[in-house]
Amino acid sequence: xxxxxxxxxxxxxxxxxxxxxxxxxxxxxxxxxxxxxxxxxxxxxxxxxxxxxxxxxxxxxxxxxxxxxxxxxxxxxxxxxxxxxxxxxxxxxxxxxxxxxxxxxxxxxxxxxxxxxxxxxxxxxxxxxxxxxxxxxxxxxxxxxxxxxxxxxxxxxxxxxxxxxxxxxxxxxxxxxxxxxxxxxxxxxxxxxxxxxxxxxxxxxxxxxxxxxxxxxxxxxxxxxxxxxxxxxxxxxxxxxxxxxxxxxxxxxxxxxxxxxxxxxxxxxxxxxxxxxxxxxxxxxxxxxxxxxxxxxxxxxxxxxxxxxxxxxxxxxxxxxxxxxxxxxxxxxxxxxxxxxxxxxxxxxxxxxxxxxxxxxxxxxxxxxxxxxxxxxxxxxxxxxxxxxxxxxxxxxxxxxxxxxxxxxxxxxxxxxxxxxxxxxxxxxxxxxxxxxxxxxxxxxxxxxxxxxxxxxxxxxx
Numbered sequence: 001x002x003x004x005x006x007x008x009x010x011x012x013x014x015x016x017x018x019x020x021x022x023x024x025x026x027x028x029x030x031x032x033x034x035x036x037x038x039x040x041x042x043x044x045x046x047x048x049x050x051x052x053x054x055x056x057x058x059x060x061x062x063x064x065x066x067x068x069x070x071x072x073x074x075x076x077x078x079x080x081x082x083x084x085x086x087x088x089x090x091x092x093x094x095x096x097x098x099x100x101x102x103x104x105x106x107x108x109x110x111x112x113x114x115x116x117x118x119x120x121x122x123x124x125x126x127x128x129x130x131x132x133x134x135x136x137x138x139x140x141x142x143x144x145x146x147x148x149x150x151x152x153x154x155x156x157x158x159x160x161x162x163x164x165x166x167x168x169x170x171x172x173x174x175x176x177x178x179x180x181x182x183x184x185x186x187x188x189x190x191x192x193x194x195x196x197x198x199x200x201x202x203x204x205x206x207x208x209x210x211x212x213x214x215x216x217x218x219x220x221x222x223x224x225x226x227x228x229x230x231x232x233x234x235x236x237x238x239x240x241x242x243x244x245x246x247x248x249x250x251x252x253x254x255x256x257x258x259x260x261x262x263x264x265x266x267x268x269x270x271x272x273x274x275x276x277x278x279x280x281x282x283x284x285x286x287x288x289x290x291x292x293x294x295x296x297x298x299x300x301x302x303x304x305x306x307x308x309x310x311x312x313x314x315x316x317x318x319x320x321x322x323x324x325x326x327x328x329x330x331x332x333x334x335x336x337x338x339x340x341x342x343x344x345x346x347x348x349x350x351x352x353x354x355x356x357x358x359x360x361x362x363x364x365x366x367x368x369x370x371x372x373x374x375x376x377x378x379x380x381x382x383x384x385x386x387x388x389x390x391x392x393x394x395x396x397x398x399x400x401x402x403x404x405x406x407x408x409x410x411x412x413x414x415x416x417x418x419x420x421x422x423x424x425x426x427x428x429x430x431x432x433x434x435x436x437x438x439x440x441x442x443x444x445x446x447x448x449x450x451x452x453x454x455x456x457x458x459x460x461x462x
Contacts, residue, residue, distance in 0.1 A: 022100060022320035026328040031309045031336060034173070037182035039305030044189045051193045052210045055200040064207045066140060067147020071211075074134035074152060078123065080268060084260035085116050085166035086173075087311065088253060091397045093174025094312045098319020102237040105175070109229065110244045111253055112167035120160030127156040147207055154211035161218035168225035176312045180228060187224050192217025259399035263406040270410050274433055277417060281426050288368035289426070291356055292376035299344045299380035300387065306337045307391030314395030323456040330448075333388055341384040348377035375430035382434045385441025393444060398451050402444065409440040 056068045089112040096104040123130070131152045135145050165188060172181045195216040199209030243249075271293075278289040310333040317325035348355075356369040393402040413436035420428035 021322060022098065023322050024316070024320060024325055026313055026317075026325050026332065028332060028336075030176075030313060031306070031329075031332050034176060034178035034309035034312055035305040035336065037178035038173070038308045039302055041182040041185035042301040042304050044185055052196055052200075055196055055210055056207055063141075063143040064147050066144035067149075067151055068207055068210065070134070070140050070144060070148040071151035071155070071207075074130065074148070075155065077134075077268065078130060079162060080264060081261060082116075082119060082163055083166060083264060084257040085112060085119075085163055086170040087394045088112075088257040088260055088397075088399075089167050089170025090174040090308075090311045091256065091315045091394045092253060093171050094176075094315025094395055095319035095397065097175055097312075098316035098322075101319075102234060103239050103243070105171075106233050106237065107239040107244050107246075107249065108174075108253070109167070109171045110239065111250060112170060113164055114244075115253070115257075116163035116167040117160050120163040123159040123163075124156055127153060130156070151207050151211045154208060155214050158215040158218040161215075161222040164222045165218060165225060168222065168229060171229060172225075173308055173312055174315065176316070178308075184221055184225050184228070188217050188221030190217075191220040256397050256399045259403040260394070262403045263399075266406045266410040270413050270433075270436055273414060273417070274429065277421065277429050278426070281429075284362075284364045284368050285426050287360065287362070287365045288356075288372060289429075291360060291365070291369055292352075292372055295348050295352065295355070295376045296379040296383070299341070299348070300383070302340045302344060303337060303380065303384060303387040306333050306340060307387045309333060310388060310391030311395040314392050315397070316395075318396050318455065321456070323452070326452060326456070330392065333391070337384045337388045338381075341380040344380040345377050348380070349374070352377060372426060372430055375427070375434065378434060379437060383437035383441065385445055386437050387441075389441050389444035389448070392448065396451070396455070401447050401451060405440060405443040405447065409436055409443060412436070412439055 052068060052072070056065050089108065092108045093105055096108055131149055134152070135148065140148065165184070169181055169184060172184065192213050194213075196210045196213030199205045199213050200207070201209075203209060205212070274293070275286070275290070278286045310329060313329040313333075314326060317323070317329060352373040353366075353370055356366055356373070360366060360369075390402065393399065413432050416435055417429055417432035420431060422428075424431065
């Protein structure tokens with residue numbers, strides 16, 4: 001049976017009638033066993049950017065620093081495009097875990113690794129094209145463009161390993177191994193930081209050394225991840241090549257990943273419009289909005305931890321065909337998401353001015369940021385359901401609904417912003433952003449009961 005074009009068959013592709021119900025309970029501890037380590041893992045990510053900036057910045061070469069900033073932006077866009085390799089793998093793996101189907105767990109992993117390495121190799125081959133497109137979009141000076149080209153050329157060799165690490169992390173999280181996910185991220189980021197400092201600063205290789213450090217970090221992470229994952233596989237349940245390359249299974253993975261990629265493009269597009277329209281209010285407002293959006297991004301690291309727990313537990317409940325676990329997961333993750341969001345909102349309200357003062361010495365920017373700080377402080381609350389529902393829908397692999405609601409929400413954001421900005425200026429832009437975050441969450445929540453009821457009713461009839 002299909003719902004909105006998505007099969008209700010299990011992760012194995014076997015009709016649901018051939019599957020058994022596998023009850024299991026969900027507790028606060030189950031949520032926190034994934035939430036806590038993954039929140040810590042996500043929080044290590046900003047350290048990379050700070051380290052790379054500090055290493056190149058200490059060289060005193062403003063052109064090299066500009067090249068790093070532009071190059072990092074190119075990779076942020078490219079790699080965020082393929083982040084579906086992580087989330088799509090998590091949902092499919094979690095459902096196979098719920099089915100207690102070790103053979104399919106391995107098959108999903110191998111499909112994801114093959115897809116990741118294939119895309120990564122294409123990216124390496126297309127390096128010159130990607131650099132040209134990035135420089136065309138950003139249009140830096142000739143010196144910065146040259147530094148960017150050096151950085152991207154070296155770092156692009158990490159693409160196959162970086163995308164493989166997405167697949168590995170997706171597999172680990174799909175199995176509910178949050179601590180393993182944290183350890184792998186620590187290896188990647190730790191090696192990256194140490195190598196960037198050693199090569200870029202101590203050996204004086206500058207931006208070349210920083211880029212090479214990223215390559216070494218991703219390579220070490222992939223090696224450690226492959227060893228950790230594959231040594232845990234049982235030989236008796238090793239899937240055949242025919243099963244790994246099963247056409248229907250591969251098409252399902254590609255379909256889920258395609259929808260998540262479209263959703264990511266829309267999200268990126270909304271944030272790009274926010275930045276573009278911010279620039280229309282002048283450089284001071286642009287800088288203030290940029291600083292304040294960092295508060296939202298930091299809050300996102302906390303909310304992503306709970307959403308990751310939802311991905312695994314929701315996916316497992318779908319695979320196990322056990323609705324009580326689905327409902328309990330939704331209840332607990334909603335509770336903890338709003339606890340996190342409320343805590344973050346209070347922290348941002350109280351400490352926001354101090355954070356802004358630390359990030360900039362420009363008094364005009366500080367004053368502008370103080371004016372719009374309440375909007376930024378509310379973003380975790382407005383976006384709570386959006387983050388959580390993404391986790392639920394990714395775990396259930398209801399990717400087409402997630403894609404459709406994102407398309408609708410992004411269109412409403414643009415329409416509202418254009419409607420209210422003439423009268424409310426930057427306040428209107430922030431109002432539209434809060435609306436975008438909230439409406440995305442509530443539309444997904446509104447669609448959830450029908451998707452859940454249909455999915456479990458189909459399983460009950462079998």
